[in-house]
Structure formats: C-alpha cells, structure tokens
Amino acid sequence: MSAEILDKNKTIDLRKKHIGPSCKIFFSHDPIKIVQAKGQYMYDEKGQRYLDCINNVAHVGHCHPDVVKAGAQQMELLNTNSRFLHDNLVLYAQRLQATLPDKLSVCYFVNSGSEANDLALRLAQQYRGHKDIITLDNAYHGHVSSLIDISPYKFHQLSGVEQNPFVHVAPSPDVYRGKYRADHPDPATAYADEVKDIIDKIHKKGGKIAAFIAESLQSCGGQVIPPVGYFQQVAEHVRKAGGIFIADEVQVGFGRVGTHFWAFQLQGEDFVPDIVTMGKPIGNGHPMSCVVTTREVAEAFMSSGMEYFNTFGGNPVSCAIGLAVLDVIVKEDLQGNALRVGGHLINLLEKQKAKHPLIGDIRGRGLFVGVELVKDRLKLTPATAEAQEVIYQLKKDHILLSADGPHRNVLKFKPPMCFTMEDADLAVEKIDHILTELEDALGLKLPNRVTIENECSKRKVSAPKHQASSHICMQDKVFFH
Amino acid sequence: MSAEILDKNKTIDLRKKHIGPSCKIFFSHDPIKIVQAKGQYMYDEKGQRYLDCINNVAHVGHCHPDVVKAGAQQMELLNTNSRFLHDNLVLYAQRLQATLPDKLSVCYFVNSGSEANDLALRLAQQYRGHKDIITLDNAYHGHVSSLIDISPYKFHQLSGVEQNPFVHVAPSPDVYRGKYRADHPDPATAYADEVKDIIDKIHKKGGKIAAFIAESLQSCGGQVIPPVGYFQQVAEHVRKAGGIFIADEVQVGFGRVGTHFWAFQLQGEDFVPDIVTMGKPIGNGHPMSCVVTTREVAEAFMSSGMEYFNTFGGNPVSCAIGLAVLDVIVKEDLQGNALRVGGHLINLLEKQKAKHPLIGDIRGRGLFVGVELVKDRLKLTPATAEAQEVIYQLKKDHILLSADGPHRNVLKFKPPMCFTMEDADLAVEKIDHILTELEDALGLKLPNRVTIENECSKRKVSAPKHQASSHICMQDKVFFH
Incomplete structure (x- = not known):
C-alpha cells in the first residue's frame, strides 16, 4: 500500500x-x-x-525497526490463540513480571487498556464478592460501559445520566488546584483520609468496597502527581475494608517516568498495588495490553469456575512485539x-x-x-x-x-x-x-x-x-x- | 525468534x-x-x-502471505491513532460498507468482538435513552462486564449472582432441541412472539427496550440456525417498541456461510439489522473489530456530546490487514x-x-x-x-x-x-x-x-x-x- x-x-x-x-x-x-x-x-x-x-x-519511537521485524517474523510463522502452548506467551509474561515486585506474578493478556481495566474490576469484585469502587475525580480509565461508570472525565460530559450507585468519587490528589494544596502540611494524609471517609460512608449504607482504582499519575485528569505516601495510606484503608488497590499504568508505565519502570514506584518501595493494568505503550501501537495481579487475587477469580478467554489476547505475534519493546527500552536505555x-x-x-x-x-x-x-x-x-x-x-x-x-x-x-x-x-x-x-x-x-x-x-x-x-x-x- | x-x-x-x-x-x-x-x-x-x-x-488460512505482507509493510510505514487522517481507515470503511446493505454505512473501529458488542449496547442505549436489552438463551457476546450480563452462556456458570434487571432472556430459536421444534407449524413466529411477550412484560414494569441482540447464527450456543423470518418479526416487535436490532457477526461473518457474506442475510433481503458487530475473522488473527450502524443511530450517539476514542482502533496497520483479508476472500473465492x-x-x-x-x-x-x-x-x-x-x-x-x-x-x-x-x-x-x-x-x-x-x-x-x-x-x- x-x-x-x-x-x-x-x-x-x-x-x-x-x-x-x-x-x-x-x-x-x-x-x-x-x-x-x-x-x-x-x-x-x-x-x-x-x-x-x-x-x-x-x-x-514510531515504526521502530526491531519491533516491526519481530512482528513481521512472527506473523509469518504463527498467530493463534492462547489455548495452545506457546513460548512467546510465557517468556513475555516472565519478562514483564521481572519488572514488577515479586508478588505481582500472574498475567492476563488482553487487547486494550479498556479491556485491562474492565478485567481488573471483575477480578476485584470477584475477590471477596464486594461491589463498590472508589475512583478519583477527573479520572479516565477507558471507553467500555463499566469504565465510563468509573471515569468522571467521561461521565461528567453527560447530562441527566445517573451515576452508578456502586461508584464513589474521591478528590483528585492535585496539590496545585485540588482540595489540599502544596501549602497543606500533609496533603498525602488529607487526600487519603477523604478515601477513608468514603469507605466509612459505603459501610454505613451496607456496602463493601471491592477496589480503589487510580492512574499512578493522572493523565487526562491533568498530569497530576499524587503526593508521596498517598497510595500507601489509601491502600491501608482499602485493604482494611477488604478491598484491593488497582494501579492503572496504561498511560504512564514502561519507564516513562525515568527513575522507575512503573509510575506507582514513585510512591516508594513500601507500596505495591494488588493489580496493575497496562496498555498504550506496551506494543508500540500494536493492539495489546495486560493485567498483572497476585496469585491470591487470580485464584479467587478462578474459584468462580468461569473460564477467562480472550480471542486475540496473548497471541504469539502480540507477545513477540511486547518482547521487542522491552528489549529496545533496555538496549537504547x-x-x-x-x-x-x-x-x-x-x-x-x-x-x-x-x-x-x-x-x-x-x-x-x-x-x-x-x-x-x-x-x-x-x-x-x-x-x-x-x-x-x-x-x-x-x-x-x-x-x-x-x-x-x-x-x-x-x-x-x-x-x-x-x-x-x-x-x-x-x-x-x-x-x-x-x-x-x-x-x-x-x-x-x-x-x-x-x-x-x-x-x-x-x-x-x-x-x-x-x-x-x-x-x-x-x-x-x-x-x- | x-x-x-x-x-x-x-x-x-x-x-x-x-x-x-x-x-x-x-x-x-x-x-x-x-x-x-x-x-x-x-x-x-x-x-x-x-x-x-x-x-x-x-x-x-493461517499466516496467509498477502495478509502478512500487508501488515508488515504498513507497520514499517506508520501505525498511529485515528485522530489523524489516513487513507487506509476510510478505504477500509468504504470496502466494508460495500458488503452491507446501504443503510449500514457508519463504522466504528475497535479491537475485539467484546469491544464491538459493548459499543453496540452503548449505541443502542443512547439511541432513545432506553435501557432494557433482550438476549437469547445460551448466547455468548463477549468477556467484558456488560457482555457477561447479556451472555447466559457465561452467567449461567455463576452461582448466586443476580441477573442484571435490565437484561431479559428469550428462548434460543433452536428448532432441534428448543421450545418450538421442526414439527411446529411456524417456529419463526412462535419464537418471535416470545420476544414480543418479553417486550410487553418490560413495558408493564415501566421499562423501555433499547435492543435485541443475537448472533446471526448462535455459535457457542450450539450452532443454532434460526428459522427464516424470525429476525424480521423480532425486528418489527423491537422497533415498534423503540428499540433496535443488533446482529452479532463476530463468529459467523465474512463469507463463512457460503451463500452470503453476512449470516444475517440468510434470513432474506427484507431483513436489515440496525447494528452489525464484527470480530474474529476480520483481521485473520490481528486484534481488530468493527461496529457498523445507520447514520441515524450514529447521530443519536454523537448528540450526547461524548467523544468516542479508541487508542488502537482503526489504526493504519489494522486497516491494511483488514483490506488484505477482504482481497483474499475475493481473489481466492x-x-x-x-x-x-x-x-x-x-x-x-x-x-x-x-x-x-x-x-x-x-x-x-x-x-x-x-x-x-x-x-x-x-x-x-x-x-x-x-x-x-x-x-x-x-x-x-x-x-x-x-x-x-x-x-x-x-x-x-x-x-x-x-x-x-x-x-x-x-x-x-x-x-x-x-x-x-x-x-x-x-x-x-x-x-x-x-x-x-x-x-x-x-x-x-x-x-x-x-x-x-x-x-x-x-x-x-x-x-x-
């Protein structure tokens, strides 16, 4: 062409x-x-x-030759679903895992950040059968129905649409324009306490929190960098209530933040999410994405007995491309x-x-x-x-x-x-x-x-x-x- | 590799x-x-x-050389999102449209059958603000949350999970094992009347039907071929109630049925769905899919003011591959x-x-x-x-x-x-x-x-x-x- x-x-x-x-x-x-x-x-x-x-x-980089070559060679050889054994799938999962804290060890390969975040919500809700989700104001997590529900960036655009009663919006931890600013003595605690207040309100209504979800750095929400210690405190409140912490790295992962491979790591080594979702950069434009979680969350998901099958997710071509992207990040520093x-x-x-x-x-x-x-x-x-x-x-x-x-x-x-x-x-x-x-x-x-x-x-x-x-x-x- | x-x-x-x-x-x-x-x-x-x-x-065919070549060449040249003009996107949309009845003229490119069916539901629900969906027993429409809700094939596997109150299940039009069989004088009407009864029940409860969704031939549901005339009658009942007809061609489209390019066409020329969703075969394994609808439905969707953006959907590589697949279907008959x-x-x-x-x-x-x-x-x-x-x-x-x-x-x-x-x-x-x-x-x-x-x-x-x-x-x- x-x-x-x-x-x-x-x-x-x-x-x-x-x-x-x-x-x-x-x-x-x-x-x-x-x-x-x-x-x-x-x-x-x-x-x-x-x-x-x-x-x-x-x-x-657009059209990186190593990535193009990896994709083209694998397309020529085999492109099928993950119901057959294939080395690319497991080698890529292993490589991806090596960039993450040990306990984040189980991968689900899907086709887009939206599919990843939707699956993350399903994992969270299955984990203990809880339903309520806390999201941040101005958040964007994807375009499928379940994610518009948790994306104020999107649902604020709709007039006359009722908010999903299981979705609760916490203030964005924006220390420039948000509720607690740089002059606040401890904005991390102040913003985390807002999440705790929401959990208390959920409990009073008889609800149970399934998950807190946030981009590690809000992107569409205005390039917001949460104060250090915020995620640790939120995770403590959420886990105490039986919920889990989902870090959305769709826009900010894969080394972009420079000091770390994942943006959630900016919060410190004492913070590990229960689920990390990935997307956009993972395949340099090839449609692919991934959800990584703990063995515990994965086994709870399996206990429902429902299979998870994704037609294209984790196919040998996507995984070859994913491996090439990781290689280039390292090779070219x-x-x-x-x-x-x-x-x-x-x-x-x-x-x-x-x-x-x-x-x-x-x-x-x-x-x-x-x-x-x-x-x-x-x-x-x-x-x-x-x-x-x-x-x-x-x-x-x-x-x-x-x-x-x-x-x-x-x-x-x-x-x-x-x-x-x-x-x-x-x-x-x-x-x-x-x-x-x-x-x-x-x-x-x-x-x-x-x-x-x-x-x-x-x-x-x-x-x-x-x-x-x-x-x-x-x-x-x-x-x- | x-x-x-x-x-x-x-x-x-x-x-x-x-x-x-x-x-x-x-x-x-x-x-x-x-x-x-x-x-x-x-x-x-x-x-x-x-x-x-x-x-x-x-x-x-696995690894068809024409498809591999089209993908590899375009990967080398450009792979970006649909916020820039690109010929592959519009030429592919035009080619796809030419296989469909004229009124199905507006395309949305997404990454998987699941994303396609989720978007179809959003289009349907936005169309007149209705919410209720009728699906068929044993249906499978995808793995994201909104689709498990309308997939008895999946949700029947879960015990103790309440069915979404906006989702209604009609009998599968299976003339071998279903409610009305080959010996029935008019199974098409009998099955369509079941849908009409559900619509009446929805109305009695104060609900309004957004859509009826069915695979043109049920695949996971057991290779079910609906009796001719069934879709026409269902569409009439559904449209009368302000709803629309979604034909899911994810598994059965692109010439597989032999006599026609789309399986819904087996029902006769007098039947045209309001939305057709596509997936699996569309890119011969490359993650891509499409929703095609009428100008009327598309404009109602736009009237909400909410943008629809899909990061990977409709990228030049996917469209080059889609075009090559259509070419091969024709070239090799x-x-x-x-x-x-x-x-x-x-x-x-x-x-x-x-x-x-x-x-x-x-x-x-x-x-x-x-x-x-x-x-x-x-x-x-x-x-x-x-x-x-x-x-x-x-x-x-x-x-x-x-x-x-x-x-x-x-x-x-x-x-x-x-x-x-x-x-x-x-x-x-x-x-x-x-x-x-x-x-x-x-x-x-x-x-x-x-x-x-x-x-x-x-x-x-x-x-x-x-x-x-x-x-x-x-x-x-x-x-x-």
Whole structure:
C-alpha cells in the first residue's frame, strides 16, 4: 500500500461518510494527514515533518525497526490463540513480571487498556464478592460501559445520566488546584483520609468496597502527581475494608517516568498495588495490553469456575512485539533517556515559568510533563482558550502537542521515549515565542499581582481582539488519551 | 525468534506460574504446543501436522502471505491513532460498507468482538435513552462486564449472582432441541412472539427496550440456525417498541456461510439489522473489530456530546490487514469455497447420521457446521461425554475439533475458509471410525427405538466400562469461541 492514495479532500469526505461522527479528529478545521512516521517524527502527505510530543503509544519511537521485524517474523510463522502452548506467551509474561515486585506474578493478556481495566474490576469484585469502587475525580480509565461508570472525565460530559450507585468519587490528589494544596502540611494524609471517609460512608449504607482504582499519575485528569505516601495510606484503608488497590499504568508505565519502570514506584518501595493494568505503550501501537495481579487475587477469580478467554489476547505475534519493546527500552536505555531529557525539559519550562505569567505550574516526572496555564496565578483561573491557542500555533510550527485536564488548560508532554534534548529545546523555544505573543495581546505581565487581577476583571467584560479573530473553537477541544 | 525456545515442560511450568489459571488450555492433560501454521494446518514442536477444523479466526488460512505482507509493510510505514487522517481507515470503511446493505454505512473501529458488542449496547442505549436489552438463551457476546450480563452462556456458570434487571432472556430459536421444534407449524413466529411477550412484560414494569441482540447464527450456543423470518418479526416487535436490532457477526461473518457474506442475510433481503458487530475473522488473527450502524443511530450517539476514542482502533496497520483479508476472500473465492466444501461436508455428515445412532442432528451453512450428539434420538439426551471422547480421539488422529453448546455435545466445524474437500473427507472418515468404536462400546444400534431406549435406561444404572477407563474429564471441557 502506497503512502497516499486519495486526495486529502477525498479522505475527509469518506471519513465524514463512513466513520462515526463521535470519533473526533485532531485539528478538525484543518486536520493533518499523516502518511509516515519514524522515531519522534511524523510526516504528512507533502513530506512535511512534525515533531511528535504527544504519542505515548509509539513508546520506543514510531515504526521502530526491531519491533516491526519481530512482528513481521512472527506473523509469518504463527498467530493463534492462547489455548495452545506457546513460548512467546510465557517468556513475555516472565519478562514483564521481572519488572514488577515479586508478588505481582500472574498475567492476563488482553487487547486494550479498556479491556485491562474492565478485567481488573471483575477480578476485584470477584475477590471477596464486594461491589463498590472508589475512583478519583477527573479520572479516565477507558471507553467500555463499566469504565465510563468509573471515569468522571467521561461521565461528567453527560447530562441527566445517573451515576452508578456502586461508584464513589474521591478528590483528585492535585496539590496545585485540588482540595489540599502544596501549602497543606500533609496533603498525602488529607487526600487519603477523604478515601477513608468514603469507605466509612459505603459501610454505613451496607456496602463493601471491592477496589480503589487510580492512574499512578493522572493523565487526562491533568498530569497530576499524587503526593508521596498517598497510595500507601489509601491502600491501608482499602485493604482494611477488604478491598484491593488497582494501579492503572496504561498511560504512564514502561519507564516513562525515568527513575522507575512503573509510575506507582514513585510512591516508594513500601507500596505495591494488588493489580496493575497496562496498555498504550506496551506494543508500540500494536493492539495489546495486560493485567498483572497476585496469585491470591487470580485464584479467587478462578474459584468462580468461569473460564477467562480472550480471542486475540496473548497471541504469539502480540507477545513477540511486547518482547521487542522491552528489549529496545533496555538496549537504547530509553528509561535513562526519559530521565535525562525529561529533566532538561522541566528545567527549561521552569525558566519559562519565571518569565510567563500564563504558566501557573510545571509538573512532571521523566517524559510525562504538564504545563498548567492560568490567567491568574492567585485565582488559578484556567487559561483554556490560551492553551488551545498554543496547540494551534505549535501546529503551524509543525510541533504536535495537546491540552488536557478538567479545564483543558494543561499542556501535555508525553512524547515517544527517543525524544532528544534538541527536541525539548525546539518545543520550548516555540512555546516561549507563542506565550510572549499571547501575553502581549492579553496585556499580561509578571509579577505584579494587582495588574494581573485588574486585567482579569477587564477581560471578563470584553474579550481581547486576538481571541475574536483566532480560529479557536471551544467545541474543537483537543484531547489525547 | 525461533519457533521453539523452551522444552515443552518448561513452557507448561512457566504458564502455570505466570498465566491466570482461569485461562484454560486445550487438552489440559496433554496440551499441544503449536509453533507454526499455514493454511488449514498447524504444526507442533516436533513438526507433527494437525488439521485445524475450528479456527474461525485464521479465516483466510493461517499466516496467509498477502495478509502478512500487508501488515508488515504498513507497520514499517506508520501505525498511529485515528485522530489523524489516513487513507487506509476510510478505504477500509468504504470496502466494508460495500458488503452491507446501504443503510449500514457508519463504522466504528475497535479491537475485539467484546469491544464491538459493548459499543453496540452503548449505541443502542443512547439511541432513545432506553435501557432494557433482550438476549437469547445460551448466547455468548463477549468477556467484558456488560457482555457477561447479556451472555447466559457465561452467567449461567455463576452461582448466586443476580441477573442484571435490565437484561431479559428469550428462548434460543433452536428448532432441534428448543421450545418450538421442526414439527411446529411456524417456529419463526412462535419464537418471535416470545420476544414480543418479553417486550410487553418490560413495558408493564415501566421499562423501555433499547435492543435485541443475537448472533446471526448462535455459535457457542450450539450452532443454532434460526428459522427464516424470525429476525424480521423480532425486528418489527423491537422497533415498534423503540428499540433496535443488533446482529452479532463476530463468529459467523465474512463469507463463512457460503451463500452470503453476512449470516444475517440468510434470513432474506427484507431483513436489515440496525447494528452489525464484527470480530474474529476480520483481521485473520490481528486484534481488530468493527461496529457498523445507520447514520441515524450514529447521530443519536454523537448528540450526547461524548467523544468516542479508541487508542488502537482503526489504526493504519489494522486497516491494511483488514483490506488484505477482504482481497483474499475475493481473489481466492473463499466464500464460494465455503459453499462448496461446506455442502460436501454436510452431505458426508448426513450419510454418517444415517449410520450412527449417536448423531442426532446435522445443521450448518457453508463452513459453519454443527453435529449434535445424543444418546437417544427421541429424548435428545445430550451425549456430552461422548462428544468429548470424539474430540480427544480426533486429537490422536491429529485433527483439531471442538464441542460446544449448552450441553457441550455439539461438534463444531468452523475451519479456516481454505478447507478442502479432502480435509472434509478425512475428518468425517475419522469421526466415522471413532463413532463406530464408541457405539460398539456403548452397545448403541440404529434404528430400533426400543433397543436404544432400553440401552439408555441401563446406562443410567451402570456406566459402560469404556467411560470409566477413558481420559474424559468433564472439568476439562473444551470450548472454542
């Protein structure tokens, strides 16, 4: 198949005709047609190169030759289900296990992060027959029915839909904008106590908690990094009530955080979840994912007598690809690269924060970095339209970035792990330029608080010209999960 | 990666250690290690060839070179999500649409039959805000939570679990063993009226029906072929109540039935479902699937404002593979082959039925064929252990077949579509031999009814020696969905 067959307008027409209109496209007013990609770069039909700062699926770099080769060779040899013995399945499980604490030893291979999280809920609910689930505010855990129920990021979008009575939402442990902030003496305990309060309420109603589920670092929720010690305390409360702790690593696992292979490990060695779910980066784009749990949870699941069968999950091709991804992470020291380049990126962005009033917060670990834009550093007024403007301007500079979080005002860096120092320099240089222009147009200056607040109230009355003439369309929100 | 790396016992040990014990293996007492496959044949680590009569995923033949090539070439070029324009996505949607009635024009690409059926339920429930679902007895629609709720094949296995109050189970339209049989003057109407009765009951309770869902031919449910006209009448009742008709083609689509590309088309040209879900064969083993619906249903789904995003769904590699599968079906006339070889297979089996008292019913369309074994042709006593014995004996002859249905007594043929006349001859010859030996051991003879019934009552008192010494283990049921 050649790279481009149809004229771009024809592609757009056919897409309108045959693809579900709920499936949004990036930059819907002027979408990009990508025909090729390599490493951290994507190329459109005219050969224009884009720097990809967002694709956490193409983890070891787009179209990595080792991964392609492993997939192609195995496709030629055998691709069948896991009801036959195959070495790829068990070798991959063994390799994956070696990256995790010992007690997380039993794998279930599935096809997507959504299938993984759904299975995690089934494991948790079967474990002691409990039903209640605690999730975090702004969480996103997947697109199947059971996960929309536990994803406030999704179900808050629906009006008039009743929340599942077994689902309880705890505050997001966001120390920048959340209920307990950096100035709180012990935000970890304060946020964990909120979970304990919910458990108490569940018990009063006669319910029983099956699980607490959280991304190890909230991604769609706004690149939130929970305070150290929070997971330990939550796990203690949850386990005491007979529930289990599910760490969702679909977006943040596989070395992205730099110091550790798994993001939950940032909480310290004294924390081990009962279930870890994986997805996006695991196959560098190949549809696969995994749930890893303890022998105890796995045996409780088996005791129901119900078989678990997943047609494609754990097939020899998926496992060959998974093994190749692990190999490349080690061979090219991509975890180390994430630590070094991520550190450099955060340093550069911190310098920008000192310069740009629109930057409210820089937070990140390794190559998972958020830049929260605010119109007012005291009130934390989300600079949502400005974040969209940054994204659109960067597109003109051929840099792909996205904005997310409950207010869509957090610029998200989660590039392929081969991202370089120079890539970071370039992206930040362009952001600097765009923010300077935006702030000039808005009349925003640092650090006179009175000026900023006055500006803020002025803006409520009349929007700056810049915005009116801009192509920002708030209905065209750019999400990347 | 070489075909075999580990000693078979080591593979088994690692599997026990690291793979969820709920994930069953075929022939658990002496599992098969498959290292290679081609066409309708699989090969174990010693090079022993097996004839594959069951793998409806390897639709155009294991490791078909055209499919492998399309996947490998696209993997090298680009594999990203559907938020960018790409020709493979729209060309594949267009090609798929061309196989369907015009009004089924809008596609959603997902990763598995389970994701497809879950999305179908979401589409149906969003359509008019209705919640109730009618499913068929013995149905299997997938492994995620929402689908276990509508899969009696699964939830009947769980004791003490309450059935979802929005899910209603209609009798399976099985004219051999079901409520209305071949001797009924109008089983289609009788079964459809059962659905109408359920709708009336839902209304009396204040509920509203969102959807009726059924496989176009029940597969795990026992290779059931609904009487012609049943779907039309059900659709009329369901639509009148504001609900929609979901045809699950995950196991039976893509030309398998021989006369038509989709199994729902067996009901006649006057029947068109509102949603069709696809899976297993669509990518010849590559994890992909699709939901196709009408513009009306798609627009109602969009009106909620909630985006639908599936990370891997509709990526350029999956679509390249999907296109190659469609090409091969046409190029090699596999639908025609299914018709011819399936017809030959059914003829051969019908002759066996005239000879073997254990064969109660032969039913099938194209290369989707069921052989229901009974101990008594009048009482239809399921010959479950005997079906397992056939499967185990066939394994010794290096033929892979499975048994399914609510009593696990239906031998299921659903081979790769390149299955030949000679393959059919061989499989039936071996079955003939095994049944002869089994019937000799059981003392079963045709066609003296009195003899058979007497034999039957004898067997209740003392099991025949053959069974006691056999390696049949009823806990080791062999399912293949």
